[in-house]
Amino acid sequence: MAFEPPRRLVRALGETASAPDGEDWLARLPEAAERAVSLRGLSAERVQVPGGRSSLVVLVRAADGTPAVLKLAPRRARPEGERVALAHWGGRGAVQLREEDAVEDGVLVLERLHPDVSVRSLPEAKALLEAAGTLRRLWVEPPGGHPFETVAERTGRQAEAMRAGAAVDAEVAPLVSAALGAREELLAAPPEVRLLHGTFRQSKVLAGERMPWLAVGPDPVVGETAFDLARLVRDRVEDLIAQPSGASTTRRRVKRLAESLEVDQERLRGWTLFRAVESGVRARRVGREKDAELLLEFAGWL
Structure with missing residues (x-):
């Protein structure tokens, strides 16, 4: 599928275009999403729209059919800090990590919640x-x-x-x-x-x-x-x-x-x-x- 970034994400990144990894990260995003899905043997359902202002969120399924979320964020959004915090919370009050170890920089795999609710x-x-x-x-x-x-x-x-x-x-x-x-x-x-x-x-x-x-x-x-x-x-x-x-x-x-x-x-x-x-x-x-x-x-x- 085409991993087209939602307009909200493009607009938000444009507001801070002076950041060192902004436009470059956005240009590489479709390829990075495709690689992240392939590496984990996931099947992509759709990009969440309107999505957030700092990351691409893709609804995916694992090989066994388990629903999950693949999230890709630039360095400025501090995704590794998010990973550490989510691991520390361990699902208590927050979404759970499905992949605790960092396989790729800026990529998180999370449990699927109800994204539209x-x-x-x-x-x-x-x-x-x-x-x-x-x-x-x-x-x-x-x-x-x-x-x-x-x-x-x-x-x-x-x-x-x-x-x-x-x-x-x-x-x-x-x-x-x-x-x-x-x-x-x-x-x-x-x-x-x-x-x-x-x-x-x-x-x-x-x-x-x-x-x-x-x-x-x-x-x-x-x-x-x-x-x-x-x-x-x-x-x-x-x-x-x-x-x-x-x-x-x-x-x-x-x-x-x-x-x-x-x-x-x-x-x-x-x-x-x-x-x-x-x-x-x-x-x-x-x-x-x-x-x-x-x-x-x-x-x-x-």
Whole structure:
């Protein structure tokens, strides 16, 4: 079959075309997918569409008919970190590896979940509850000698890009200043160090057979749990913005999630602010102006 990358993946890679392996990786992708399928004796069913922003996902079957997923990602997406995290979780709250040892760089074989059924299909309150319960299972001690970056390291890189954005865009400068100030305070006294999903949101929780809901697509990082939960706070941000009571709904969501997962409410608010501003500034930088407006308005409520 033709392993044509979905438009979402092509667009996302185009937004970061300056990365060293971007366009080159995309050009080699069909051949790499064909080789990965052949090497493992798999039969390919279809490329998952619309798919993700950082990898090609192919629905496959093993020689014995067992359904699985073949995932190919460029180096910048840190696929080997994903492999280590998934192996450490061992299927507890997250998709299972079908191939724990690295046969090829950037290639993962995973259990097949229901790729078209995420927790976002549930009513909002139920979706948040199920997503939060899934996230809680992932917060474990990181493995010894792990390869993951820390929250401080990851947000340090992001902070530099935010400062650069504020320097050329006076409109975002006050929010950037507030977000950077919150980050400094939060990093001064982190309460715990756990293995975190890193990019957790409702669309990263899929229906499964072993368990009703399982997380996929981590970009693992180690640090405090409030950082991980912060991304979930702004899920369905477009719906929040459309509500006349969006600001108060957001504050109630922060309170409810913090209480349900025993996370300090102010620390969750601070990381939610930082992550929303960072995403908004990044969206504006690559021309996704509508996304930027939504995210920055949301950040202003915090």
